[in-house]
Amino acid sequence: MKRYRILPFFDFDMRCMLLSEPIKEEWAEQVKAMHWQNRENTIKYLKAEYGELLADVKIQNFIDLGPKPISVIAFHNTFFSQVRNAFVVEAYYPALTGVCALGERILNHLVLSLRENFKTSPEYKKVYRKDSFDDWSLAIETLDAWDVLLPKAAKDFRVLMKKRHQAIHFRPEIDMNARELALEAIKCMQGIISEQFSGFGSQPWFITGVPGEIYIKREWESNPFIRLIYLKNGLLVGPRHKIESFQPQIQILDPDHLKPGSDISDDEFVSLRKTFNNSE
Structure with a gap:
């Protein structure tokens, strides 16, 4: 009967949209004024956050990064924020090497955390003795074989791997285009996060038929990756549950207490759930 609902405690930053979205002439004057005010407030906050010196450059860097993808809370969020901050303040090479190191850390975390679930796989014997992995190809191919990585995420990891090799091994051209390379690598990581760790979307493990709400499909609940990442960000609830409050703690009213073993399909x-929401 119950499903895991992914709660809206996501890590994201859409402020760049306020700075880059054009204010259209056909908008009502009140709407234009509101957008201008929001833009000014955002610029003021960014200057306070990153400093007044070379503020125009920092704001443009912030815009060029694009939105920080909506991600469930996992083991990448804090360090990825630091990478983005480094880029904004023109620390391009630290941003470049940082995002590459983060990519390697994510691969390591996934392999080390999930490998005990794949003891019978051919890949297990290649990874079971190691405490860390600097061979990106091995880690990516292993996770790919275990069906942990979605195809686009695996592709982006391979692209990031090439950028990591360019960044870490001495190449004189890095001195001249560190900003470009850092931005490309960060965009690559944002693609990985959007695909593999998203808080919503068309990922195969999501039930998306309830407007504004995300649930995990029943068939995916036993998936090792889903257990590691998503179920920790969710609550097991019935279709008639109601979230009473989020602060100071989550309080949920859930009247669905059926006998153990009773179940319904995802479509049911x-x-x-839609019937219940429409009745509220």
Whole structure:
């Protein structure tokens, strides 16, 4: 009967949209004024956050990064924020090497955390003795074989691997285009996060039929990656649950207490949930 609902405690930053989205002439004057005020407030906050010196450059860097992808809370969020901050303040090479190191850390975390679930796989014997991995190809191919990485995420990891080799091994051209390379690498990581760790979207493990709400499909609940990342960010609830409050702690009213073993399909859950929401 119940499904894991992914709660809206996501890591994201869409402020660049306020700075880059054009204010259209056909908008009502009140709407234009509101957008201008929001833009000014955002610039003021960014100057306070990153400093007044060379503020125009920092703001442009912030815009060029694009939105920070909506991600469930996992083991990459804090360090990725630091990478983005380094880029904004023109620390391009630290941003470049930092995002590459973060990519390697994510691969290590996934392999080390999940490998005990794949003891019977051919890949297990290649990774079971190691405490860390600097061979990106081995880690990516292993996770790919275990069906942990979605195809686009695996592709982006391979692109990031090449950028890591360019950044770490001495190449004189890095001195001249560190900003460009850092931005490309960060965009690559943002693609990985959007695909593999997203808080919503068309990922195969999501039930998306309830507007504004995300649930995990029943068939994916036993998946090792989903257990590691998503179930920690969710609550097991029935179709008639109601979130009473988020602060100071989550309080949920859930009247669905059926006998153990009773179950419904994902489609039936969606139908019951939509009916309940429409009745509220």
